Structure formats: structure tokens, C-alpha cells
Amino acid sequence: MSAALALRDRVFCREQGVPKREELDGRDGEAIHLVAVEQGVVLGTCRLLIVDKTVQFSRLAVEPAARRRGLATRLLIAADAEAFDAGARRLVLHAQTYARDLYLANGYEPRGHVFVEAGIEHIAMEKRLA
Numbered sequence: 001m002s003a004a005l006a007l008r009d010r011v012f013c014r015e016q017g018v019p020k021r022e023e024l025d026g027r028d029g030e031a032i033h034l035v036a037v038e039q040g041v042v043l044g045t046c047r048l049l050i051v052d053k054t055v056q057f058s059r060l061a062v063e064p065a066a067r068r069r070g071l072a073t074r075l076l077i078a079a080d081a082e083a084f085d086a087g088a089r090r091l092v093l094h095a096q097t098y099a100r101d102l103y104l105a106n107g108y109e110p111r112g113h114v115f116v117e118a119g120i121e122h123i124a125m126e127k128r129l130a
């Protein structure tokens, strides 16, 4: 958990300039955290908050040196399985617009208009599980 939080801090706060108080929103204790681990090192992470039959997916971060190797894609696949096992049938997220293709390729569809959150352009996306 501490390695996942440290990775999020590096990626969101230092790399992207998201304020710490927004990154740490107080909901980590109630969430499922997934990690991508290679040789004992956490290289990727994401977070699932389950609300009724919907999973709120967020905090997807991959170590810069490990990007474009499919780790985020594998975390999204693992998130689908976790969500399904937890009884959820829908996942929702706020995608940074530059990463939209990552989510489109994994079955997410855009919903609504582009908006700014934590100073970064986002778009709402959702995916239904069969």
C-alpha cells in the first residue's frame, strides 16, 4: 500500500502537479487497490471504489520507465474481474483526455463533455460488464 501511494505521489503530485489534498481524498481506506509488481517493485497501481453495482475507477498510474508496455491495460483487465466478482456490473471513471484511447481500447465509452478537474482536462467514461 505504501509503495502504491508513493507511486501515486510521484506521478500525480510531482509529475502532473495535482495538489496532495486532492490526490489523497480520504477514500483509500474503503477502496480495493490493485498493483502491478515486477521483481518485487510496484510499477503500476489503480483504485476501485464500489458503490452499489458501480465501480468508480481512479488513480491509475504507471512508473514512467515502465510505460507503453501494457501494464495499465493489464490493470484495467484485472479491475474488470475484481468489479465482476464484487457484484458490480458497471465501471465509471474520469479519463484524462490524452489517455482516452487507453480506455476506448478496453471497452469504455465517453459520456458527456470535456471538463477540467485538478487543472487537467478530463472526460467521463463508462463500461458495462456482461
Ligand SMILES: CC(C)(COP(=O)(O)OP(=O)(O)OC[C@H]1O[C@@H](n2cnc3c(N)ncnc32)[C@H](O)[C@@H]1OP(=O)(O)O)[C@@H](O)C(=O)NCCC(=O)NCCS
Pocket (backbone or CB within 6 Å): 011, 012, 059, 060, 061, 062, 063, 066, 067, 068, 069, 070, 071, 072, 073, 074, 094, 095, 096, 098, 099, 101, 102, 103, 105
Ligand atoms: C496513462 C498511463 C496510466 C498509461 O499506462 P501504460 O502502462 O503506459 O499504458 P499501456 O501500455 O497499457 O497503453 C495502452 C494504450 O493506451 C494508449 N496510451 C497509453 N499512454 C498514452 C499516452 N501517453 N498518450 C496517448 N495514448 C496513450 C495507447 O493507445 C496505448 O497503446 P500503444 O502503446 O500500443 O500505442 C500512464 O501513462 C501514466 O501513469 N500516466 C500518468 C498518470 C495518468 O495520466 N493516469 C491516467 C489518468 S486518466
